[in-house]
Amino acid sequence: MAGQQGAEDLFDSILFADERFRGEGYQEGFQRGTKRGLHNGWRHGASHGANLSSEISFYYGFAISWKCLLEHQSDDRSRKRLRALEALLNLTQKFPLDDPQSVKLQEDTEKLRAKFRQVCSMLNVPTDFKDYIRTAEGTSF
Incomplete structure (x- = not known):
């Protein structure tokens, strides 16, 4: 009996080897x-986070630069532009950079981009963020 039991165990191990190896694999x-x-x-997340951070930083620098150029102007048109620039600055400073899982991240991003397009329209400058990057990349020092 012991010899037959050993043969059955060997046969079972051969028979179930395929199933065992498939499971291990x-x-x-x-x-x-x-x-x-x-x-x-x-x-992927780090790449997209870096791109978004770069975009927001650009908006901030853009708004600060234009604010410096316009802050000594006293006409109505310049005051309207300054108010729009202040709103853009406010949006960049309130952006939830420290919370990448914020449910409002997409909504806040769209608001910021819309405000940027509005400011660019008021200033008569191109609205495509990538145009500014392309220009900067083409510059050599």
Whole structure:
């Protein structure tokens, strides 16, 4: 009996080897996939966060520069432009940079972009943020 039991155990281990290896392979693949997914997600989030931060910093610098240029003007048109610039500055300073999971992040971003387009329209300057970056990248010192 003992010899027959040993043969059955050997037969069972051969028979179930495929299933066991498939399960082990699945677990190993799942672990590697999870690790790679987390890494790719982190990289993607860091990239988008850097782009958004760069955009907001640009709006802030843009508004400060124009404010300095217009603050000594006293005509009505300049005062309206200054109020719009102040509103843009206010939006950049209140932007939730420290909370990337804010439910209002998309809404706040759209408000900021809309205010930037409004200010650019008032100042008669191009509204595409990328146009300013392209110009800056083409400059060599």
